[in-house]
Amino acid sequence: MIPTIAQPRALRLAYGAYVIAFFVYLALPLAVVAVFAFNDSQFPSLPWEGFTWAWFFGQDRPMIGVFHERAILRAIATSGIVAVAVSALSVAVGLSNAFLFNRYQFPGKGLLYVLMLLPLVIPGIVLGISILVFSSTLANGVWDAAHIDIQMLRPGLVLVILGQFSFIATIATLVISARLQKFDPTLEEAALNLGAGRLTAVRTITLPYLAPALIGAFVVAFLMSFENFNTTLMLVGSDAPLTIAMFDRLKEGSTPLLNAVSLLLMLGSSLLALVMILFQRRS
Amino acid sequence: MQGGTRLGFVLLLTPLLLWLGLLIVIPHIDMFLVSIKERVGVGEYDTSLANYGTFFAETLYLWTFLRTAVMSILATAITLLIAFPVSYYIAKIAKGRLQSALFLLCLVPFWVSELVRTFGWMILLRETGVFSSLLQWAGLADQPVEMLYNDAAIMVGLVYTSMLFMVVPLVTTLESLDNAVIEAGYDLGGNGFSVLREIVIPHAMPGIVSGCIVVFMLSLGNYLTPTMLGGKDSLWFTELIYAQFIVRFNWELGAAFGFMLLILSSVIVWATLRLTGQTLRDTLG
Numbered sequence: 270m271i272p273t274i275a276q277p278r279a280l281r282l283a284y285g286a287y288v289i290a291f292f293v294y295l296a297l298p299l300a301v302v303a304v305f306a307f308n309d310s311q312f313p314s315l316p317w318e319g320f321t322w323a324w325f326f327g328q329d330r331p332m333i334g335v336f337h338e339r340a341i342l343r344a345i346a347t348s349g350i351v352a353v354a355v356s357a358l359s360v361a362v363g364l365s366n367a368f369l370f371n372r373y374q375f376p377g378k379g380l381l382y383v384l385m386l387l388p389l390v391i392p393g394i395v396l397g398i399s400i401l402v403f404s405s406t407l408a409n410g411v412w413d414a415a416h417i418d419i420q421m422l423r424p425g426l427v428l429v430i431l432g433q434f435s436f437i438a439t440i441a442t443l444v445i446s447a448r449l450q451k452f453d454p455t456l457e458e459a460a461l462n463l464g465a466g467r468l469t470a471v472r473t474i475t476l477p478y479l480a481p482a483l484i485g486a487f488v489v490a491f492l493m494s495f496e497n498f499n500t501t502l503m504l505v506g507s508d509a510p511l512t513i514a515m516f517d518r519l520k521e522g523s524t525p526l527l528n529a530v531s532l533l534l535m536l537g538s539s540l541l542a543l544v545m546i547l548f549q550r551r552s
Numbered sequence: 553m554q555g556g557t558r559l560g561f562v563l564l565l566t567p568l569l570l571w572l573g574l575l576i577v578i579p580h581i582d583m584f585l586v587s588i589k590e591r592v593g594v595g596e597y598d599t600s601l602a603n604y605g606t607f608f609a610e611t612l613y614l615w616t617f618l619r620t621a622v623m624s625i626l627a628t629a630i631t632l633l634i635a636f637p638v639s640y641y642i643a644k645i646a647k648g649r650l651q652s653a654l655f656l657l658c659l660v661p662f663w664v665s666e667l668v669r670t671f672g673w674m675i676l677l678r679e680t681g682v683f684s685s686l687l688q689w690a691g692l693a694d695q696p697v698e699m700l701y702n703d704a705a706i707m708v709g710l711v712y713t714s715m716l717f718m719v720v721p722l723v724t725t726l727e728s729l730d731n732a733v734i735e736a737g738y739d740l741g742g743n744g745f746s747v748l749r750e751i752v753i754p755h756a757m758p759g760i761v762s763g764c765i766v767v768f769m770l771s772l773g774n775y776l777t778p779t780m781l782g783g784k785d786s787l788w789f790t791e792l793i794y795a796q797f798i799v800r801f802n803w804e805l806g807a808a809f810g811f812m813l814l815i816l817s818s819v820i821v822w823a824t825l826r827l828t829g830q831t832l833r834d835t836l837g
Contacts, residue, residue, distance in 0.1 A: 276744075284641065291638045292654075295661050298672025298712065301682055305675060312680065362567045369564040384572050386832055390765070390821055391576075392773025394790045395583075395810045398797055402586050402807060403579035435575040467557075496665035498776050499790075503797065512667050519671060519780065531668040538663040 299535065306528035324529040335529045344514035348495050351426060351510055355433045356490035362434075363441030363486055364479070367449045370442075388436035397503030400432050425506030432500040437493050441486040448482035449475075481549045488545045492538055580814075587807035603808035613792060613809075620789040621816055623703070624771035627710040631718045631767050632760065634711065639722035640752070644731070655723060662716040670780045673709050674700060677781070701783030709777040714770045718763035725759030726752070761830045765821050772817055789813055 309321035325334045335341055370382060388396065401424065408422035421427040452475060460470035476483075498512045505513050511534075515527060590602040607613050642654045661669060676682045677699040687693040699705060729752065737747040753760070778788035793813065796806030825832060 284637070284645075288638055288641045288654075291634065292657060294712070295658065295715070298669055298676060299661055299664065300672075301675045302668055302672040362571055365564050365567045369561075369568060373561055373564070375561070381568065381572070383832060384576070385568070388576060390769055390817065390832070392769060392790070392813055392817060394773055394775055394793055395814050396576075398793065398806060398810045399579035399583040400575060401797070402803060403582040406582050406586075431575060435571070438571055467560075492663055496667070498666055499773060502775065502794070512665055515665075515667050515671075516776070519667070519674075523671070523674070527671060531664070531671060534668060535664050539660065542659075542663050 302528050302531045303535065305525055306532045308525055308528075311524060324525045333526070335526065335533060338526065340514065341511075341526070341530055344509055344511040347426070347508050348510040348512070351430055351433070352491045352494040354430045355437055355494040356487045358430070358434045359438045359441040359490045360445075360483055360487050362438045363445045364483065366438075366442040367445040370446060371449045385439060385442060388439045391436070393436070393497070393499030394503060396435055397432055397500040400428060400435065401503055404428055423506065424504055426508055428504040428506075429501050429510065432504045433494045433497050436500070437490045440493065441490055444486040444489065445479060445482045448479055452478055484548055485545055488541055492541060495534075495538070583807045584811060586804055587811050589804050591804065597804075603805045604812075606805060607808055607812060612787075616787045616792055617789050617812060617816070619787055620772060621820070623706070624710075624768055625820075627707055627714070627771045628764050628768045630707065631711045631714055632764060635715060635718040635722055635763070636756075636760075639719050640726055642719075643723045643726035644729075644734075658716060658719045666713055666776055669713060670709055670777055673705070673712065673781060677705055677708075700781060701785070703782070705781040706778050706786060706788075709781040710771045710774060713774070713777055714767040717766040717770065721759040721763045721766075722756060723759075725756045729755045757828060758830060758834065761824060761828045765824060768820060768824075769817055772813065 306324055307320050307322070308318055310318040322334075326336055328334070328337050366385065370378070370385075404422040408419050411417055411419055411422075456474050456478075457470045460474050461467070465473065496512060498516070501510055501513060502516075509517065511530070515530060518527060587603055588599055588601060589597040590600040592598050607617075638658075642651060642658070646654055674681070678684070679696045679698040679700070681699070683699060684693070684697045687697055688695070733751060733755075734747060737751045742750065773790060775788070775790040775794060778786040779791060782788065789809070790813070793806055793809045796802045796809060800806075821832075824830075
């Protein structure tokens with residue numbers, strides 16, 4: 270069934286209708302979340318009570334908007350810090366891994382490569398509990414041996430960052446490797462012939478070539494970290510990132526405040542994705 | 553070892569080993585060690601398989617485990633069935649601008665947190681939700697209809713949440729299929745169905761396998777969707793793990809549960825790869 274092969278008109282129409290129905294299905298949940306952010310009511314549901322900006326800018330109870338809700342703002346900041354840390358770590362380790370797997374032949378390479386892929390097929394919640402168990406084994410061991418309590422090994426932001434990093438690093442590695450594979454090594458050799466040192470050659474030739482992949486990997490890592498739920502849920506301490514804070518509120522019952530936060534999230538991540546696409550098209 | 557120096561090699565190898573060792577391998581070994589501990593007194597533990605015994609002896613645990621596996625497989629199959637025609641349309645029928653626009657549209661919902669997507673389905677499906685109101689308004693129902701908190705709602709959420717991970721590999725593999733091959737199939741007397749079965753599906757197999765593996769993993773390990781859309785009786789295995797770890801503080805049993813989930817997912821992924829003759833490296837790497 271391709272355009273060059275004639276098909277009955279009814280079949281073509283039915284196919285088109287199916288595809289349209291699919292995209293409606295994709296858009297529907299996001300559309301209702303966005304629309305009800307502007308409903309002048311205590312609940313994100315019908316009937317429509319009129320249009321309002323209060324869930325964004327409202328200052329008085331019961332309609333406190335996102336921009337005046339301390340807890341949500343703090344959770345957004347927490348998520349931002351975690352996401353930047355996770356992305357920076359993942360891109361750094363991913364870059365190092367990409368060079369290792371591309372440039373070196375060594376015994377055990379195949380095994381290490383498969384091991385590097387494994388975090389993608391381990392359920393996020395299992396990653397979370399295994400790191401939780403191991404870090405408290407360590408913390409308890411240190412306590413028993415020296416009576417020092419290492420706070421960063423207890424559930425909290427450090428563990429959240431490490432937990433998210435443990436699988437996002439794989440994705441960063443794959444993204445950066447894919448571009449490094451396409452790199453023409455003779456360019457680097459030319460630089461060496463022209464008298465550059467090895468590090469200079471990598472810094473001035475290879476890294477600029479990798480820049481789109483590095484930025485792509487950073488943005489993907491940032492978004493994945495920002496929206497991560499499963500691993501974070503098991504490792505979170507008292508500072509809840511945004512997804513956890515929203516989950517706690519959603520369990521208690523929802524107000525359009527959550528819709529407003531969600532809409533901002535949608536706008537933010539679309540903007541980031543758009544910037545990334547534009548940047549990659551330019552280079 | 554071409555080009556690089558020994559020092560460079562060690563410097564590049566260290567982060568990889570630290571990452572995989574400290575965050576993946578050792579924690580899983582430690583989790584296994586915890587799972588074979590049995591509490592016999594205050595602060596006293598014996599090595600035994602008692603936790604695994606509990607898992608197999610308690611019908612609720614075993615039932616939840618099997619139910620999660622079966623529903624995840626079902627969700628994967630449904631996702632594949634829904635995604636395949638759409639991916640084929642994007643890869644083979646849509647052209648130029650429309651093609652890239654449709655592909656991008658598929659990606660957009662997944663840049664948003666899973667929480668937001670689940671929240672959207674809650675607004676649609678719940679008793680005071682949009683669908684219920686529309687049904688009443690259209691006169692098809694005379695009282696609010698609760699569509700949340702059942703298996704169908706969980707299924708809708710799971711399929712929605714993992715759609716992207718099926719569409720992207722399918723579109724990628726289908727795009728690489730030469731139209732001339734399809735035309736040849738028709739020229740040789742094939743019809744739509746036989747061309748699909750003999751040419752398109754075999755060619756798309758790597759994409760189908762990698763999509764299925766990822767979707768299955770995501771469904772199996774999902775906590776949010778079953779909890780929010782399935783309610784209290786959703787009986788998803790990850791909820792048991794969460795309950796043992798965070799609510800009951802019984803880490804030994806929770807670790808055993810975690811290990812069972814890991815074994816289940818590994819076995820199914822391995823079996824899928826074996827049955828279809830693919831390798832993990834080709835599917836994910």
